[in-house]
Amino acid sequence: MSLWQDVITTALVGTERRTLTLTPATNPLGQLLSQLNPTDPEATLLSAAGAISLYHRAGQRAITDNQPLPQPCPPEDKPPCSPRAAHYLKLMLQKERAKLLPEWLTTAATAGYRVPDYCLPELLEVGRTSPQLRPEILPILGQRGRWLATHNPDWNYVGDEDIEQTWTRGSLDARKLLLHHLRREHPASARERLVAVWQQEPSDGRIALLETFQIGLNREDEAFLDTALDDRRQEVRRQAANLLAQLPESALCQRMQQRIQSAITFRRRRNRLLLDFILPDYNEQEITRDGIDSKQPPQLLGNKAWMILQIVAATPLSLWSELQEESPAEWIQAAKRSEWDRSLVEGWAVAAMGQQNPEWAEVLLPFYSTFKGYLIPQNQLISGLIDVLYPEQRDSFFLNLFQSRKVAFDSKHPAFTLLTHYHSPWSTELTGTVLEGVRRYLATTDNPYDWSLSTALKEFAYFMSPDIVPELSTRLTNIVPERSALASYWTEVMDEVLAILNLRYEMNGMQKFQV
Incomplete structure (x- = not known):
């Protein structure tokens, strides 16, 4: 024994x-x-x-691994960001100020720096769980980040630097990111690659890869997208139709234009334009191929209104001035006098966003409350219309809202709801105008319990101009009156706004990212 x-x-x-x-x-x-x-x-x-x-x-022998050692990481070709910038990144990866991560990534990539090695696992994991951040993550991974990703299948969205290797052997996520990059740099090259493998690509791959055509979409893409209208997968057909609807000169848009011309009727009463629609019997196969759903209208929307909405959304906006010499604002008023106002206004809004038409977008934005999100979710539609405006046009639009209503700024102000959808960088002037409006509100209101305003202000800080930081001490002086019933609460809110702006100001200083 x-x-x-x-x-x-x-x-x-x-x-x-x-x-x-x-x-x-x-x-x-x-x-x-x-x-x-x-x-x-x-x-x-x-x-x-x-x-x-x-x-x-x-006395036991250590377990040995007979697998060959991996190839060592290639030498880095980019300098790391500064310890201070890395400290901020670490905080964001730990869910503190996480909303600033996209701005940090963009700033670091623009400055030509890479992530410090000890942040790579957490950042790669962020890319796994947040696909929308992957295009911003890839440029700052450096050689070690790419090398590390090859040793974890969960990070296979990071492709090889060799384009051919990624396209032929990479995962679907890696190939999608590659097409995303190529669509920005060489749209034709990206299209040719997808055309070459389209018939062999599984349906999920066709859906994912076709999404990249939203970037750099141009008239040369039409022929390929038109063939995708005959795809066996409904999602592919719908996606192709949505892309073609953003090309006003495409054959699909011209077919939509003909449908409008054959259906719309006009008359005038007291010099006011009145309109109506008499829809003909459309060929079911033809309209389905063009992405029109004629059988399943959303709740509270009839079949005819649903058809009109879809056709208008895919019709070139230039048609309306050709039909009648009316401005976009006058067309909207005509729609308001008809029974199809919801279909027309939302259809025009979808068309303005897809066709990137700033003239129509500016006129449609004040009618945001009528958007029901039948084709595109309401929040995305409002944000999309704001993004269509030129940067200086956005500022003018919002500043005009403040000038037209020279009242204190609170959650009932006409600019408030639209500002909550303004997710692009604000100008210094707009930032100062909003802060001044808040100061006026707190100085004059008898009811400071505007929780919507206080919550929104903390979100606004992520888009306000950080260039205002040097003069914030004077702008924020006495912004919260001592007599305010919630002085301590509003002081905390403004301190949070100031902290976010200060951090963004430091991040945007390129020297802060230096070694």
């Missing part, structure tokens, strides 16, 4: 019925066990068990 088996047997039977017999001291283990006190059998048993167990574990 082995010594270890003897220990187990004695433990099972009990020291009163069996005595543990230790081996002579012929080896180091025996020498150690010989020093145990035989007059205390329980202690002897426990001590022997511990010593034998430790002895066996210490």
Whole structure:
């Protein structure tokens, strides 16, 4: 019987019925066990068990891996960001100020720096869970980040720097990111790659890869997208139709234009334009191919209104001035006088966003409350229309809202809801105007319990101009009057706004990212 088996047997039977017999001291283990006190059998048993167990574990050979060692990481070709910038990144990766992460990534990439090595695992994991951040993450991974991603299947969205390797052997996510990049730099090259593999690509791959055509969409893409209208997968057909609807000169848009021309009727009363629609019997196969759903209208929307909405959304906006010499604002008023106002206004809004038409977008934005989100979710539609405006046009639009209503700024102000959808950088002037409006509100209101305003202000800080930071001390002086019923609460809110702006100001200083 082995010594270890003897220990187990004695433990099972009990020291009163069996005595543990230790081996002579012929080896180091025996020498150690010989020093145990035989007059205390329980202690002897426990001590022997511990010593034998430790002895066996210490004598085991280490597990060896016969796999060859991986190739070492190539040398870095970009400098790391500064320790201070890395500290901010670490905070964001730990979910503190996480909303600033996209801005941090863009700033670092623009400055030509990479992420410090110790942040790579967490950042790669962010890319796994947040696909929308992957295009911003890739440029700052450096060689070590790409090398690290090859050793974890969860990070396979990071492709090889060799374009051919990524396209032929990369995961679907990696190939999609590659097309995303190529669509920005060489749209034709990206299209040719997808055309070459389109028939062999599984349906999920066709859907994912076709999404990249939203970037750099141009008239040369039409022929390929038109073939996708005949795809066996409904999602592919709908996606292709949505893309073609953003090309006013495409054959699909021209077919939509003809449908409007054949259906719309006009008359005038007291010099006011009145309109109506008489929809003909469309060929079911033809309209379905063009992405029109004629069978399943959304709740509270009739079949005819649903058809009009979809056709208008895919019709070139230039048609309306050709039909009648009316401005976009006059067309909207005409729609308001008809029974199809919801379909027309939302259809025009979808068309303005897709066709990137700033003239129509500016006129439609004040009617945001009528958007029901039948084709595009309401929040996305409002944000999309704001993004369509030129940067200076956005500022003018919002500043005009403030000038037209020279009142204190609170959640009931006409600019408030639209500002909550303005997710692009604000100008210094707009930032100052909003802060001044808040100061006026707090100085004059008898009811400071505007929780919507206080919550929104913390969100606004992520888009306000950080260039205002040097003069914030004067702008924020006495912004919260001492007589305010919630002085301490509003002071905390403004301190939070100031903290976010200060951090963004430091981030946007390129020297802060230097080594």
